[in-house]
Amino acid sequence: MNLDSFLKDNRRWTALTLAVLAVGILWTFASRAPVAANTGGAPPPSPREGFSAPDFTLDLLDGGQVTLSDLRGKAVLINFWATWCPPCRAEMPAIEKVYRSFKPLGLEVLAVNLTDQDNEAEIAAFIQELGLTFPIPLDRSGQVSARYTLRGLPSTFFVDQQGVIRSVVVGGPMSEALIQSRVEDLLKETQ
Amino acid sequence: MLPYIRLGPFLLQTSGLALLVGVWVGLTMNEKEARRLKLQPDLVYNLVFYGLIAGLIGARLAYAARYLNAYLQNPLSLLALNPNTLSAIDGVLIGILAAFIYGQRKRLALRPTLDGLAPGLAVFMISLGISHLLNGDAYGAPTTLPWRIFLWGEYRHPTQVYEILAALVVLWVVLSRPFGSSGSGLNFLFVVALSAGARLFLEAFRGDSLIWPGGIRTAQVVSLIVIIISLWLMRAWSRSQIQPQAHTVEVAS
Numbered sequence: 001m002n003l004d005s006f007l008k009d010n011r012r013w014t015a016l017t018l019a020v021l022a023v024g025i026l027w028t029f030a031s032r033a034p035v036a037a038n039t040g041g042a043p044p045p046s047p048r049e050g051f052s053a054p055d056f057t058l059d060l061l062d063g064g065q066v067t068l069s070d071l072r073g074k075a076v077l078i079n080f081w082a083t084w085c086p087p088c089r090a091e092m093p094a095i096e097k098v099y100r101s102f103k104p105l106g107l108e109v110l111a112v113n114l115t116d117q118d119n120e121a122e123i124a125a126f127i128q129e130l131g132l133t134f135p136i137p138l139d140r141s142g143q144v145s146a147r148y149t150l151r152g153l154p155s156t157f158f159v160d161q162q163g164v165i166r167s168v169v170v171g172g173p174m175s176e177a178l179i180q181s182r183v184e185d186l187l188k189e190t191q
Numbered sequence: 192m193l194p195y196i197r198l199g200p201f202l203l204q205t206s207g208l209a210l211l212v213g214v215w216v217g218l219t220m221n222e223k224e225a226r227r228l229k230l231q232p233d234l235v236y237n238l239v240f241y242g243l244i245a246g247l248i249g250a251r252l253a254y255a256a257r258y259l260n261a262y263l264q265n266p267l268s269l270l271a272l273n274p275n276t277l278s279a280i281d282g283v284l285i286g287i288l289a290a291f292i293y294g295q296r297k298r299l300a301l302r303p304t305l306d307g308l309a310p311g312l313a314v315f316m317i318s319l320g321i322s323h324l325l326n327g328d329a330y331g332a333p334t335t336l337p338w339r340i341f342l343w344g345e346y347r348h349p350t351q352v353y354e355i356l357a358a359l360v361v362l363w364v365v366l367s368r369p370f371g372s373s374g375s376g377l378n379f380l381f382v383v384a385l386s387a388g389a390r391l392f393l394e395a396f397r398g399d400s401l402i403w404p405g406g407i408r409t410a411q412v413v414s415l416i417v418i419i420i421s422l423w424l425m426r427a428w429s430r431s432q433i434q435p436q437a438h439t440v441e442v443a444s
Contacts, residue, residue: 004369004370004371004377004429007370007377007425007426007429008429013422013426016422017419017422017423017426020388020418020419020422021415021419024391024411024414024415024418025415027391027392027395027411028391028407028408028411028412028415029407030395031394031395031408031411032405032406032407032408033400033402033406033407033408034406044344044345045344046343046344048327048343050399051343051344151194151195152195152197167275169273169275170194170195170204171195171204171273174273174275175265175267175268175271175273175276176261176264176265176268177255177258177261177262177264177265177268177269177271177276178268178271178273178275178276180258180260180261180264180265181254181257181258181261181276184258184260184261
């Protein structure tokens with residue numbers, strides 16, 4: 001195949017360029033996204049960016065319950081962790097620091113523990129040792145981590161005020177700057 | 192979809208691995224093509240290598256500049272090995288600029304060098320499609336077609352597979368060197384135009400398009416502009432074709 005001669009023919013090349021332009025414009029218009037895709041309400045629940053965060057209700061470590069959808073209107077950081085996971089433990093102080101700084105601005109943190117693979121006494125001791133002040137929901141059945149199709153720990157989901165996941169970070173430990181930058185993005189959208 | 196592989200305590204991102212393999216195979220093909228074009232293969236290799244390094248550093252610095260407050264409080268986070276804190280578009284632009292400066296300093300002739308990079312670029316586009324398939328990015332719109340795949344809670348177009356197939360076709364075209372082997376730069380421009388054409392066509396089946404008012408998909412408009420610029424440049428460069436001997440490389444002393 002040698003298109004060189006085709007390229008040197010001014011008329012044919014101009015015709016080709018115009019044809020490409022016309023077909024491209026037509027295809028762009030013909031394949032416009034349906035209006036519903038843009039304004040059709042909340043996206044379906046799925047554990048990835050651009051989708052609604054799957055809802056859950058879980059018991060809290062220090063009593064009571066939390067339901068994710070009740071936090072609508074707040075920016076929410078959902079962190080999945082376990083005490084036996086070293087990077088999970090390592091990133092907790094950074095999460096705590098960002099939580100304390102941004103809670104007055106509308107940040108909520110849910111550090112969901114994979115309790116079906118953990119020990120409640122060890123969880124309580126760890127929380128006390130680090131002086132963590134955010135809520136610790138307990139996923140005793142493993143159903144919530146299954147809904148979020150976790151493939152590694154820690155996994156962190158940054159959820160905006162409409163309940164839509166804006167970013168996902170798998171693995172850790174996350175740096176404080178990473179957490180803060182994602183939270184700033186969420187709160188900017190909230191304003 | 193297989194976004195991560197656990198290796199003991201480590202979580203290996205398969206999409207990143209696919210991109211690394213793509214870069215490695217692409218660099219190997221670039222070296223072969225450089226030899227064919229009588230360019231110095233190690234200079235072409237270095238051009239891409241320095242471009243990648245500069246792109247990575249630039250991507251991290253650009254991200255830090257966007258969140259200056261966070262990084263001023265934690266400057267060591269600049270060194271974190273986390274791909275989540277990279278600004279991709281800035282990184283690509285800085286990488287291209289660094290490669291261009293390197294090429295100028297080493298007096299690499301622009302058009303033959305671009306032709307030398309064409310096969311590597313085509314291979315990288317295949318690896319990009321594979322990385323999307325592995326991590327579920329660039330997913331398709333919902334469909335009822337028989338070849339649909341179940342992803343993110345719905346049956347969807349396998350747009351990642353379409354992307355890989357299109358990139359394979361582009362690679363086949365570039366390896367057939369439709370504009371000869373003279374190092375005119377036309378083969379590179381053709382790869383760019385074809386890749387943009389594939390994106391223009393396939394974007395219609397995507398479920399994650401960035402959409403402008405009226406439902407217009409941003410990527411299609413950008414692709415169309417890239418195609419027209421590429422075709423215009425091809426015409427301009429074909430009028431001022433250089434002779435094969437004229438691009439012998441001079442290495443700066």
